[in-house]
Amino acid sequence: MSFTQYLREKADSIWQANHKHPFVQEIGSGTLDIEAFKYYMKQDYLYLIEYSRVFALGAVKAPDLETMAIFSNYLQSTLNEEMALHRSYAKRLGISEEELENEEPAATTLSYSSYMISEAQKGSLAHLIAAILPCAWSYAEIGQTLATIPGAMDHPNYGEWVQMYQSEEFAEIANWLKQQLDSLTASVNEKEKEQLEAIFIRSSQFEYLFWEMSYQQRSWT
Numbered sequence: 001m002s003f004t005q006y007l008r009e010k011a012d013s014i015w016q017a018n019h020k021h022p023f024v025q026e027i028g029s030g031t032l033d034i035e036a037f038k039y040y041m042k043q044d045y046l047y048l049i050e051y052s053r054v055f056a057l058g059a060v061k062a063p064d065l066e067t068m069a070i071f072s073n074y075l076q077s078t079l080n081e082e083m084a085l086h087r088s089y090a091k092r093l094g095i096s097e098e099e100l101e102n103e104e105p106a107a108t109t110l111s112y113s114s115y116m117i118s119e120a121q122k123g124s125l126a127h128l129i130a131a132i133l134p135c136a137w138s139y140a141e142i143g144q145t146l147a148t149i150p151g152a153m154d155h156p157n158y159g160e161w162v163q164m165y166q167s168e169e170f171a172e173i174a175n176w177l178k179q180q181l182d183s184l185t186a187s188v189n190e191k192e193k194e195q196l197e198a199i200f201i202r203s204s205q206f207e208y209l210f211w212e213m214s215y216q217q218r219s220w221t
């Protein structure tokens with residue numbers, strides 16, 4: 001079994017809880033409260049700004065030009081494609097760009113993004129990837145699952161979101177990160193594997209907390 005498959009199995013109960021979370025389920029059924037979605041969009045925009053910085057750190061830590069170029073491509077596609085969807089959604093939902101950028105991070109947004117940046121800064125490239133892989137991989141998995149629900153991709157509010165995350169492009173990002181982590185861990189010792197597992201689990205738990213925060217529209221209290 002590959003290391004990333006091992007991580008996926010270790011985190012399975014958390015990932016199942018993410019799939020079953022009412023925020024995710026109600027995006028699929030189209031019944032999610034639009035105010036919760038607006039709250040999510042504003043917080044996720046802040047999260048993606050910090051996630052982009054981790055891709056930039058990936059380019060800094062890359063061992064060769066090819067890897068560096070791929071991290072730089074992902075940095076540009078997050079800033080200009082994934083975040084463009086947030087900007088266009090926001091406009092449609094009546095949230096201005098100014099409001100998006102001036103949103104205050106909620107406790108979970110701040111702790112999740114600070115956690116990723118901290119692991120990315122202090123660790124190796126493998127640590128950096130372990131921190132961001134659950135984000136890319138779980139969204140690809142969720143997008144593909146929701147896409148099988150009749151009508152989910154055509155829903156006036158949530159259809160575009162499902163279309164984006166079920167796309168081949170996002171599956172490719174997750175697959176590339178998995179391949180990198182598998183090859184970087186081919187010759188690392190057990191102690192380092194345990195550290196990477198702890199990071200992967202922690203980010204998977206943060207994914208759960210992010211759905212929960214959004215569903216409750218909870219900031220700091």
Ligand SMILES: Cc1ncc(C[n+]2csc(CCO)c2C)c(N)n1
Pocket residue numbers: 044047048051074077078082135136137139140170173207210
């Ligand atoms: C809390 C949260 N977790 C994961 C994603 C999804 N995501 C973030 S970056 C990326 C890959 C590169 O664009 C993906 C799939 C999100 N939007 N918000």
